[in-house]
Every structure is written in C-alpha cells, then in structure tokens.
Amino acid sequence: xxxxxxxxxxxxxxxxxxxxxxxxxxxxxxxxxxxxxxxxxxxxxxxxxxxxxxxxxxxxxxxxxxxxxxxxxxxxxxxxxxxxxxxxxxxxxxxxxxxxxxxxxxxxxxxxxxxxxxxxxxxxxxxxxxxxxxxxxxxxxxxxxxxxxxxxxxxxxxxxxxxxxxxxxxxxxxxxxxxxxxxxxxxxxxxxxxxxxxxxxxxxxxxxxxxxxxxxxxxxxxxxxxxxxxxxxxxxxxxxxxxxxxxxxxxxxxxxxxxxxxxxxxxxxxxxxxxxxxxxxxx
Amino acid sequence: xxxxxxxxxxxxxxxxxxxxxxxxxxxxxxxxxxxxxxxxxxxxxxxxxxxxxxxxxxxxxxxxxxxxxxxxxxxxxxxxxxxxxxxxxxxxxxxxxxxxxxxxxxxxxxxxxxxxxxxxxxxxxxxxxxxxxxxxxxxxxxxxxxxxxxxxxxxxxxxxxxxxxxxxxxxxxxxxxxxxxxxxxxxxxxxxxxxxxxxxxxxxxxxxxxxxxxxxxxxxxxxxxxxxxxxxxxxxxxxxxxxxxxxxxxxxxxxxxxxxxxxxxxxxxxxxxxxxxxxxxxxxxxxxxxxxxxxxxxxxxxxxxxxxxxxxxxxxxxxxxxxxxxxxxxxxxxxxxxxxxxxxxxxxxxxxxxxxxxxxxxxxxxxxxxxxxxxxxxxxxxxxxxxxxxxxxxxxxxxxxxxxxxxxxxxxxxxxxxxxxxxxxxxxxxxxxxxxxxxxxxxxxxxxxxxxxxxxxxxxxxxxxxxx
Ligand SMILES: Cc1cc2nc3c(=O)[nH]c(=O)nc-3n(C[C@H](O)[C@H](O)[C@H](O)COP(=O)(O)OP(=O)(O)OC[C@H]3O[C@@H](n4cnc5c(N)ncnc54)[C@H](O)[C@@H]3O)c2cc1C
Ligand SMILES: Cc1cc2nc3c(=O)[nH]c(=O)nc-3n(C[C@H](O)[C@H](O)[C@H](O)COP(=O)(O)OP(=O)(O)OC[C@H]3O[C@@H](n4cnc5c(N)ncnc54)[C@H](O)[C@@H]3O)c2cc1C
Ligand code: SF4
Ligand code: SF4
Ligand code: FES
Ligand SMILES: [Mg+2]
Numbered sequence: 001x002x003x004x005x006x007x008x009x010x011x012x013x014x015x016x017x018x019x020x021x022x023x024x025x026x027x028x029x030x031x032x033x034x035x036x037x038x039x040x041x042x043x044x045x046x047x048x049x050x051x052x053x054x055x056x057x058x059x060x061x062x063x064x065x066x067x068x069x070x071x072x073x074x075x076x077x078x079x080x081x082x083x084x085x086x087x088x089x090x091x092x093x094x095x096x097x098x099x100x101x102x103x104x105x106x107x108x109x110x111x112x113x114x115x116x117x118x119x120x121x122x123x124x125x126x127x128x129x130x131x132x133x134x135x136x137x138x139x140x141x142x143x144x145x146x147x148x149x150x151x152x153x154x155x156x157x158x159x160x161x162x163x164x165x166x167x168x169x170x171x172x173x174x175x176x177x178x179x180x181x182x183x184x185x186x187x188x189x190x191x192x193x194x195x196x197x198x199x200x201x202x203x204x205x206x207x208x209x210x211x212x213x214x215x216x217x218x219x220x221x222x223x224x225x226x227x228x229x230x231x232x233x234x235x236x237x238x239x240x241x242x243x244x245x246x247x248x249x250x251x252x253x254x255x256x257x258x259x260x261x262x263x264x265x266x267x268x269x270x271x272x273x274x275x276x277x278x279x280x281x282x283x
Numbered sequence: 284x285x286x287x288x289x290x291x292x293x294x295x296x297x298x299x300x301x302x303x304x305x306x307x308x309x310x311x312x313x314x315x316x317x318x319x320x321x322x323x324x325x326x327x328x329x330x331x332x333x334x335x336x337x338x339x340x341x342x343x344x345x346x347x348x349x350x351x352x353x354x355x356x357x358x359x360x361x362x363x364x365x366x367x368x369x370x371x372x373x374x375x376x377x378x379x380x381x382x383x384x385x386x387x388x389x390x391x392x393x394x395x396x397x398x399x400x401x402x403x404x405x406x407x408x409x410x411x412x413x414x415x416x417x418x419x420x421x422x423x424x425x426x427x428x429x430x431x432x433x434x435x436x437x438x439x440x441x442x443x444x445x446x447x448x449x450x451x452x453x454x455x456x457x458x459x460x461x462x463x464x465x466x467x468x469x470x471x472x473x474x475x476x477x478x479x480x481x482x483x484x485x486x487x488x489x490x491x492x493x494x495x496x497x498x499x500x501x502x503x504x505x506x507x508x509x510x511x512x513x514x515x516x517x518x519x520x521x522x523x524x525x526x527x528x529x530x531x532x533x534x535x536x537x538x539x540x541x542x543x544x545x546x547x548x549x550x551x552x553x554x555x556x557x558x559x560x561x562x563x564x565x566x567x568x569x570x571x572x573x574x575x576x577x578x579x580x581x582x583x584x585x586x587x588x589x590x591x592x593x594x595x596x597x598x599x600x601x602x603x604x605x606x607x608x609x610x611x612x613x614x615x616x617x618x619x620x621x622x623x624x625x626x627x628x629x630x631x632x633x634x635x636x637x638x639x640x641x642x643x644x645x646x647x648x649x650x651x652x653x654x655x656x657x658x659x660x661x662x663x664x665x666x667x668x669x670x671x672x673x674x675x676x677x678x679x680x681x682x683x684x685x686x687x688x689x690x691x692x693x694x695x696x697x698x699x700x701x702x703x704x705x706x707x708x709x710x711x712x713x714x715x716x717x718x719x720x721x722x723x724x725x726x727x728x729x730x731x732x733x734x735x736x737x738x739x740x741x742x743x744x745x746x747x748x749x750x751x
Binding site: 027037042043044083086087216217221233238256258260264 | 454494495525527531538544545550554556557683
C-alpha cells in the first residue's frame with residue numbers, strides 16, 4: 001500500500017497528491033512516469049512524475065478527472081492509500097545545455113513540464129515557459145513554473161487571465177520576436193502537441209513531445225502503447241514517453257486514444273463493484 | 284501373470300463444451316480418488332521407465348503412480364515434489380504428449396498412462412493441506428530473484444529450503460508470471476498459483492511486487508548497496524512480436540499478451556465491475572498455432588465473440604499447441620484456417636480494423652526445422668471480415684534489465700547467455716527459464732530455476748560462513 005501524504009485540489013477536478021513511495025522517489029527523474037492501481041478492481045493508470053522528494057520518499061502526481069478511474073482516484077483523501085504504485089517508468093528527459101529551450105505546457109501538462117523545466121534551467125539553459133489553460137480557474141503552479149523558468153508566458157483560451165490566445169499563438173509570437181530557440185518541448189493534450197509541432201515544423205525547430213498513449217503494464221510487455229515514429233512502431237512506455245514530435249504519427253495516436261470510448265462512457269455510469277467481494281474479479 | 288491392459292485412459296470429466304464456451308471456470312474437472320486409483324492400475328511399473336526420461340525434471344513416475352494405486356496420495360506427493368514443486372500446475376499445463384506420456388510403454392499399442400492427469404490429481408489432493416514448513420538454520424546469505432514466474436518460484440523455494448534469505452522482485456502487481464497474466468483461469472485456476480505463492484511466503488520468502496529491476500534499482504545496486512550475495516534472473520519472454528504488416532496499429536489489433544493480460548490479470552471479463560476494458564467484437568481471428576493462440580481464441584469466445592478463427596500458416600499436424608488445447612478449442616467452436624498467412628490489415632477512416640487480407644499456402648520442401656515449409660499459392664488472397672485480431676506469433680525477452688547491466692552477456696536475440704547450471708557471464712548471477720531459452724514450457728523453466736538454485740547454493744557455501 002502506498003499512502004497519500006498530502007492532497008491539494010489545484011483547480012476544479014485537478015488534484016495534486018504526494019504519495020509515499022521511497023523506492024520510486026530514490027530513482028525518479030524528470031520525464032518519467034508511474035502507474036497507479038487504486039484497488040483490487042482498479043485499472044492501471046499511468047501518470048507523469050510531477051515532482052519528487054528523495055528525502056521524504058515521496059512522488060508528486062497531478063491529474064485531471066478525465067473519466068471513471070481518475071474520478072475514483074480524486075475521491076481519495078489525505079491518509080488514504082492506493083494498492084499499487086510502480087515506477088519510475090520510461091526513459092528520463094534528455095537534459096543538456098542546448099541554449100534557449102521553450103517549454104510549452106497545455107492544461108494539466110504544466111505538471112510534467114515543471115520538473116523538466118527546472119532541470120533544463122539547472123543545466124544552464126535559458127528556459128522560456130509558455131503555459132496555457134482554457135480559463136483562469138484552470139491555471140495552477142504559476143509560481144512554481146516562474147521559479148523553474150527564466151521567463152514565463154501565460155495565456156488563456158478565453159482571455160480570462162493575462163491574455164487571450166492558444167499556446168501556439170504565444171509560441172509563434174515569441175519565435176517571430178526572439179528568433180528560433182534550440183529546442184521546443186511540448187506536453188499537453190494530443191491536439192495541442194500536434195498544433196505545436198505544426199508551428200515548429202514551419203520554423204524547423206527540433207521539438208520533443210511526451211505521449212500519453214493507452215497503456216496496461218508499462219514495461220514493454222503488452223504493446224497497447226504502440227505509436228508510429230518515423231515510420232516505425234515504438235512502445236511509448238519503454239521507448240518513450242518522449243519522442244521527436246516531427247516524426248510522430250499524431251493522426252494514428254488520436255485514433256488509438258479513442259479505442260475504448262464506448263467502454264469509458266459505460267464505466268462512468270456504473271455504481272460500484274457489483275460482485276460484492278465474492279465475484280470473479282476478486283479471484 | 285500377464286496383466287490385461289485397459290486400452291484407453293480413464294476419461295477426464297469436462298464441463299460441457301457449449302456451457303464452458305461461455306464461462307471462465309475450469310474446463311477439465313479432475314479425476315476422483317477412485318478414477319485416479321483405477322488409472323494407476325494401468326501403469327506397468329517398469330523397471331526401466333522410459334516415461335521418466337521424457338520428463339524434463341525426471342519425476343519418479345512409476346514410484347508416485349504406485350503410491351496412487353495404493354491410495355497413499357501423501358506419499359505420491361512427496362515423490363513428485365522431490366523434483367517438481369508444482370504438480371497441480373504441471374499436471375495441467377505440461378505438453379505430456381511430447382514429454383512423459385510420449386515415451387510410456389503402454390502407449391506403444393494403446394493410450395499411454397494418463398501421467399499428467401494423475402500428477403494433477405495428486406497436486407490437487409495436497410494443495411489445500413497446510414504446507415509443512417520445516418525450520419532451517421539461516422546461512423545469513425541473501426539472494427535476489429528477479430521475476431516471479433515458474434523459474435523464479437522454483438529457484439526461490441529451493442534456496443529458502445537451504446536456509447538462504449530470499450527476496451523476489453516482480454514488475455507486475457501480482458506474482459506468478461505467465462501463470463497469472465497469460466494462462467487463463469479456465470485452464471489453470473489462479474487460486475492454485477496463489478496457494479503455491481502463499482506457501483513460498485510461509486517458507487520466509489519476501490516478495491516485492493511493483494519492483495522492476497533496471498528501473499527501481501539496477502542489478503549491480505542489488506549486489507552492492509542492497510547487500511545481495513547472489514541473484515537469479517527469471518524475467519521470462521515478455522516482449523510481444525508483431526508481424527510488421529501494413530495496418531498493424533489499427534484499433535482492434537492486439538498482441539496476445541495485451542489481450543490475455545487484460546482478461547486474466549486485470550479481469551476485464553468482469554468489466555464494468557472491474558475497471559479495465561477489453562474490445563471483443565463479433566468476429567475475431569488469432570494469428571498463430573501455439574498454446575498462446577489457443578488461449579487467446581478460447582478467451583475471445585468466452586468474452587462473447589460469435590466467430591473465432593485460428594489463422595495458421597502450416598497444417599494441423601504442425602500445430603505447436605498442446606493436443607488437448609487444440610481439441611478443446613475445436614469442441615468449443617473455434618474454426619481453424621490452416622495453410623493461411625495474413626498479408627495486411629484492413630481498416631476504416633476512423634482507424635478501426637475491419638478485416639484481414641490472407642493468402643493460402645501449400646507445403647513445400649522441408650526447412651531447417653525439418654518441417655515442410657509453407658509457400659504462398661499465387662493469386663489466392665482473400666479477405667476475412669473481422670473486428671479484432673490477436674497476434675500470437677511469439678515473444679522475446681524484455682530488455683529493461685539487460686540494457687542496464689552491460690557486463691551481462693546476451694545473444695543476438697537478447698536472451699541472457701547461461702549454461703546448464705544457470706551460470707551467466709557475471710559473477711554471482713544466474714539465470715534460467717524463457718529469458719535464457721526463449722519461450723518454452725513451465726516445467727522447463729522450473730527445471731532451470733532448480734538447477735540454478737543448486738549452483739547458487741554451491742557458490743555461496745564455497746564462500747564459507749557469511750561474514751557479518
Ligand atoms: C505516460 C503517461 C503519462 C500521463 N500523465 C498524466 C498526468 O500527469 N496527469 C493526467 O491527468 N493524466 C496523465 N495521463 C493520462 C491518464 O493516464 C488518463 O487520463 C487516465 O488513464 C484516464 O483514465 P480514466 O479511467 O479516468 O478515464 P477514461 O474515461 O477511461 O479515459 C479518458 C481518456 O484517457 C485515456 N486513457 C484511458 N485509459 C488509459 C490508460 N490505461 N492509459 C493511458 N491513457 C488512458 C484515453 O485517451 C481516454 O479516452 C498520462 C498518460 C500516460 C500514458
Ligand atoms: C498464454 C500462454 C500460454 C502458455 N501455455 C503453456 C502451457 O500450456 N504449458 C507450458 O508448459 N507452457 C505454457 N506457456 C509457456 C510458459 O508459461 C513459459 O514458458 C513459462 O511461464 C516461463 O517461465 P519463466 O519463469 O521463465 O517466465 P515468466 O512466466 O514469463 O515470468 C517472468 C516474470 O518476470 C517478471 N519480470 C520481467 N522483467 C522483470 C524485471 N526487470 N524486474 C522484475 N520482474 C520482471 C515478469 O513480469 C514476469 O512476471 C504459455 C505461455 C503463454 C504466454
Ligand atoms: S512434470 Fe510434466 S512432463 Fe514431468 S511427469 Fe509431470 S506432467 Fe509429465
Ligand atoms: S512407461 Fe508407462 S507404464 Fe512404464 S512406468 Fe512409465 S507410466 Fe508406467
Ligand atoms: S504499456 Fe504495455 S507495452 Fe507499453
Ligand atoms: Mg478508464
């Protein structure tokens with residue numbers, strides 16, 4: 001069992017948990033993820049490592065209530081425990097001294113971007129972070145991002161905070177005014193990452209994206225997380241999650257992300273486990 | 284006095300095929316005491332038992348069967364357990380027709396003695412009994428076991444029995460390896476596997492689940508910082524192979540590992556009570572002809588598919604699956620398309636699989652394996668309309684551990700190189716099971732785990748008493 005040592009609700013339906021998992025915390029690096037399973041009936045939910053504290057032995061996750069399982073996770077409280085918590089998974093971000101690095105975060109993507117931005121800055125890069133959300137209410141970790149960046153640009157889709165516009169608008173303006181950065185890194189919903197990649201393709205700027213394909217084991221055993229990169233099939237959980245955005249087949253990823261749409265809807269309507277402890281799911 | 288041999292095995296009671304094709308309960312129900320004792324009568328108690336030579340771990344077959352004949356099931360169990368720690372598992376899943384039963388003398392003219400069924404009977408007889416745990420003096424040595432499949436389980440049991448302190452690391456949330464995530468409930472009830480794992484725990488073995496060696500700690504860290512004196516690697520063959528055909532990433536194309544893991548380990552068959560979904564569809568094809576393919580096909584039926592095909596490029600005679608599984612699959616209504624090879628997947632605009640293009644094959648000259656090589660028949664392609672395809676053409680080793688252990692020798696397929704005794708290129712590190720041999724069998728993996736346990740014990744004892 002892995003204990004939730006603190007819970008904060010950052011925005012409507014967006015939570016930050018610190019979870020006690022000393023072995024994972026000891027090894028965690030920016031860009032990696034964990035898989036959590038809430039209880040015996042639970043599915044395996046992949047979430048990015050948003051922060052870690054090696055001394056306290058904790059991992060911070062930030063998640064949006066997207067469907068049945070993340071809603072169920074969101075109902076837990078400080079002091080509760082989750083049954084399984086495995087990681088660190090995936091390949092850590094490649095951090096080096098590149099020069100100027102633009103970090104683009106969309107929605108909950110702020111959380112995974114944060115530790116990478118911090119490391120990029122520590123490595124001596126000029127880190128320009130662009131964070132965007134649908135509206136003011138959904139903005140979180142602004143202070144943390146400010147500290148992790150050399151410069152922070154905030155935008156909202158509806159203009160309810162700082163300015164109106166998409167992260168790609170800000171990115172384009174930045175490139176036009178300041179010139180091409182050495183590297184762009186984008187994390188957020190698939191359509192947002194695809195939009196960023198379309199902009200940076202125009203300017204020929206190397207761009208890394210972090211994919212969140214559907215997963216089961218997260219160890220390279222099942223192939224659920226397949227993605228086509230540069231014409232070849234790769235497994236996001238062990239070959240990624242970060243890939244060269246200009247090589248990723250986003251159309252295929254979008255279609256694959258909808259694989260269980262009808263089941264996900266169905267799951268939302270269920271009450272609780274109907275088999276009452278004696279059913280097959282407890283076998 | 285010549286004994287009259289009853290020509291056929293005592294039949295195994297089964298669930299009716301129509302009923303069982305809709306549930307996940309065990310198909311074969313097991314012998315009763317009376318039937319087991321009657322079947323034991325068929326054994327000639329050979330002075331030179333050929334059956335024993337066919338068993339990868341040399342179970343003393345006539346000896347255990349003699350005890351069954353007398354109704355001394357506890358003694359029978361003791362005999363089997365001298366060489367095979369998991370009779371309830373092996374009696375169910377060993378390919379007996381290629382191993383022990385293939386060589387049984389009775390089988391020359393009649394059906395062989397049902398060695399597997401008798402072994403299963405004995406295994407089941409003792410499984411509910413409290414395992415006898417003898418207290419052993421601790422040697423003070425610590426051994427790490429990576430992977431909790433049959434190889435790791437067998438190795439851990441033997442080492443614990445010798446007084447070594449054993450910690451097992453497992454990547455998944457449940458120990459058992461393929462026995463838990465791959466082989467379905469209707470063939471191997473999970474309760475049996477979990478009982479055996481509980482017995483290991485009673486022997487003092489510590490099991491750390493959710494622990495991927497190579498990610499959470501490297502092998503070198505286990506051997507240095509964490510103070511392990513030796514390690515056994517039984518990480519299996521978990522990486523699924525795909526055919527690299529056009530359209531393989533359409534929604535609806537599964538690896539057998541994903542399909543079976545969702546159903547077995549994650550209990551997707553009881554979605555939405557359990558949270559993990561699975562897509563079944565009305566028409567399903569499984570590519571391949573081994574046990575994995577049979578398991579996937581029969582799982583698809585049970586999940587509600589209306590038509591399930593096995594697409595296999597050779598003919599029936601070459602099917603590598605256990606004979607019993609093929610027969611069961613046929614009885615349940617799985618359709619076999621022999622001498623048929625897939626050429627590409629067909630999908631719609633939204634990225635969903637709609638069919639599989641196949642070509643008919645014929646058998647040509649024998650290939651390197653001695654089997655006649657299937658060659659395509661020109662202009663014989665056809666399209667099979669489908670919702671789901673499960674690719675079951677084999678698995679390779681997982682590289683997470685080996686790529687973080689540069690001084691551990693692997694071959695070009697990524698398998699760890701180890702000798703018969705389990706010794707690898709790295710001092711104090713032993714390996715066995717599918718990660719060494721490539722996908723093989725449960726009993727071979729267990730045999731390798733035991734051989735390695737013996738080597739590890741000798742290696743540690745040669746060091747003298749553990750210095751604190
Ligand atoms: C490497 C990785 C890192 C991630 N990091 C974060 C994060 O830091 N914060 C966050 O809020 N979300 C993150 N996600 C996404 C998160 O895993 C999904 O939102 C979650 O699994 C949805 O489950 P659900 O049952 O609540 O919703 P559902 O209604 O079941 O699904 C909503 C959508 O989430 C996706 N999804 C569903 N099941 C899975 C699954 N098993 N694996 C992956 N995606 C799935 C699908 O696209 C689906 O349409 C990450 C995903 C991956 C693969
Ligand atoms: C569907 C299916 C049906 C089969 N049917 C039969 C049958 O009927 N009869 C038969 O004899 N054989 C059968 N087999 C083959 C048999 O199951 C295998 O040969 C056997 O399980 C191999 O045992 P193992 O211990 O080497 O590996 P596995 O059983 O594969 O176990 C390896 C374990 O190691 C874990 N692991 C891997 N990497 C790491 C790491 N880095 N850190 C921690 N843990 C790790 C894995 O999660 C896994 O639990 C079948 C296989 C499958 C897939
Ligand atoms: S372990 Fe397998 S091969 Fe050996 S006797 Fe038992 S059933 Fe036969
Ligand atoms: S070969 Fe057959 S008859 Fe002879 S001992 Fe073995 S099982 Fe019995
Ligand atoms: S999640 Fe199973 S292989 Fe990536
Ligand atoms: Mg879900």
